[in-house]
Amino acid sequence: MDIREPWSLYATPRNAVRQFLIACHGAGEQTGFSPPFRQRKLPTRGLVYISAGHGTSTSGPGSPAVTVQAPAVIWLFPGVEHGYGPDAAGWSEHWILFAGESFAAFEELGLGNRHQPVLALERVIRDATVLFDDLRTALTTVGARSELAASLATQRILLAIVDAAGSNTGATDLPSFLNVLTQDAPRQMSVAARARRVGMSVGMVSASVKDATGRSLNDFVIEVRIAKAQALLAETQLDIGVIAERVGYGDAAYFSRLFTRRVGVAPTVFRLQQARSIQTELDTL
Template sequence: MTPPTSWSHYASPRHAMRRFLISCHGAGEQAGLQPPFRRRALPTRGLVYISEGRGAYEEYEPRSLQTPVEGPAVIWLAPGVLHGYGSDARGWSEHWVLFEGEPFAAFEASGLGGRHRPVQKLLRPVEHADAIFRELREAAAAVGPRAELAASVATQRLLLAILDSSDPGEGATDGATVVDLVTRGATRTLPVAARADAVGLTARELQDAVRAATGLTVNDFVIEVRIARAQSLLAETRLDVGQIAAQVGYDDAAYFSRLFRRRTGTAPSVFRQQQARTPVDGIRPSDAWGAADSPMI
């Protein structure tokens, strides 16, 4: 892949685009040594495709995490997660997209990284990435429904190309794969033994694999997955708290709200006001995110 030309464009897709499709809120490319990001949180999802170079990704809250990045790889950014990343002293080639939308769940279920695998190593460079980012550059720079659709299609093409470049054949005993499998079944109410049986491991083997990959017990990991999914639903949908609680595995909305506050430090309704890009309870996006606070990736 040729080194990218440095550029960045941002967009504000219409409500229908944000609600029903994967919407592109910005894209860009940079090459060489760039200042790192520190302690930043985004209101949308994001991906950073590193085609060449090395560096590191870090999370500060709600968990402490630091992991190396070596291209080709993708850094997956979740809304509301305080994070940072940057290259080593030699710089790298990065290509980024800001996006949101419930359809992303289908890509996660197919094997793309997400909240609990923020750095995903790829088997090979992403095919046709240059062409896709040329499309994203043109679409994100334009205005109107057609441009928004074009940016949405290009973003989904990029996600599919990343999926094609990932490893579909990792063994179930691989820590990252076990994490993915547990993540997919996290909303089901199951004892640890049943979760272990579902991935072909003993309860002890599952506990060891999850702890090695995440530093958490299986139960704590399941709770984090549920809370992360609830955060996405709060930011990206108009479902009420009871509906969201049920979707992530809790029949008792009041218990879910207490757990959410305990894990994130804020109530679900407050999180929605802070992170939602659609109008919520009379609060406009411009009230929460001024032009000077536009997210930079």
């Protein structure tokens, strides 16, 4: 196990960085044993790279624990309950908190898939020590240059994850029809049209989605839309109506009612909760 001095640093990137780039809100490393935890929520995205050891991870309320075997990445999603921790032998953990719409480019490469919260890597991340040292250096000072350097360092680590994952990225590991349905979720389409997009009959695609996710096709589409809306609310200042349209709802009032039923609070309240809690949540990482 790679023994490195533990560290953790936090930042509050300016709006321009959050809007146009991937903004790093914090990062750190630690090695050894720390008690596993559950039921934490963060207002940002996050990744936890496990370079050595093994343990467990959970994502979503009431979700079962998933085994994490190094090398692997645990994805954290804004507003989603999660937990993780090593077994008694401990592990080597390297984490980053980040936000920004430009992460969508990495999602197209298979990173950060909500249906694959633990990504097994084919090999350890090449030059991980150098990459995290660069990120640490960027976070030790304050200012626009440091924020840009931290953003670039975060993107370099994300690209390194793509390389280390190889064929294990969500874009290939998940059934291809789920990737297509996820990408198409914000589009206004009939069930028949969605079935044609994946080359299945309506009955077949409905059964396949049920088998793969435990949800009906309609519920799966809604889940993807609401998850995207949560990320946009947490990571941007876009108007609620604009967010509603981006995730597939032309009627902002209907979207707000649906979001409230699914999440438990209105979109405006969800956004306020994330804004108020960001420093508190970061301090508890």
